[in-house]
Each structure stands twice: as structure tokens, then as C-alpha cells.
Amino acid sequence: MRTTLVLDDRVVQAARHRAVDAGITLSEFVNRALVGTMALDSAAPERPFVFPEYGGGRTVDHAPDALWQVAEEEDRQSMSED
Numbered sequence: 061m062r063t064t065l066v067l068d069d070r071v072v073q074a075a076r077h078r079a080v081d082a083g084i085t086l087s088e089f090v091n092r093a094l095v096g097t098m099a100l101d102s103a104a105p106e107r108p109f110v111f112p113e114y115g116g117g118r119t120v121d122h123a124p125d126a127l128w129q130v131a132e133e134e135d136r137q138s139m140s141e142d
Contacts, residue, residue, distance in 0.1 A: 072086075079089035
């Protein structure tokens with residue numbers, strides 16, 4: 061895919077030199093750098109989402125995907141009470 065990026069001139073110059081040293085194109089160097097950066101981000105441990113509970117001053121730790129399950133369970137309970 062072709063795209064246009066606006067990069068600092070010094071960054072491009074340094075990247076070109078590193079690409080030449082590695083024997084690859086600037087595009088390949090940028091691709092590898094982005095893939096490597098994204099891999100580092102996905103390998104980082106996910107911090108738990110802290111859901112504030114108002115009134116009691118307590119917090120409940122739930123991962124974001126678990127919040128949906130909690131809400132669904134509360135809905136089922138409230139419907140069965142009716």
C-alpha cells in the first residue's frame with residue numbers, strides 16, 4: 061500500500077542510513093520498525109481496568125471484556141426478579 065507520511069528530516073536521514081547499512085530499502089526499514097514497535101505494544105501486560113463504585117469509595121477491578129459479562133448477568137438477575 062502506498063501512503064504519504066510527514067516525518068522529521070533528521071529521522072528520515074537517519075533511517076535511510078540505517079536502511080543502507082542493513083541492505084534494505086527505506087520502505088522495508090520503516091515497515092520493520094513499525095512491526096517491531098507494534099509487537100512490543102502487544103506483548104506488554106494489560107493493566108486491569110479500575111471501575112469506580114460510587115458511594116462506597118471502593119473500586120472493582122475488571123478487565124474491559126469482563127464488564128460486558130457483568131452487565132449481562134446483572135440484567136438477567138433484574139429480569140428474573142420481575
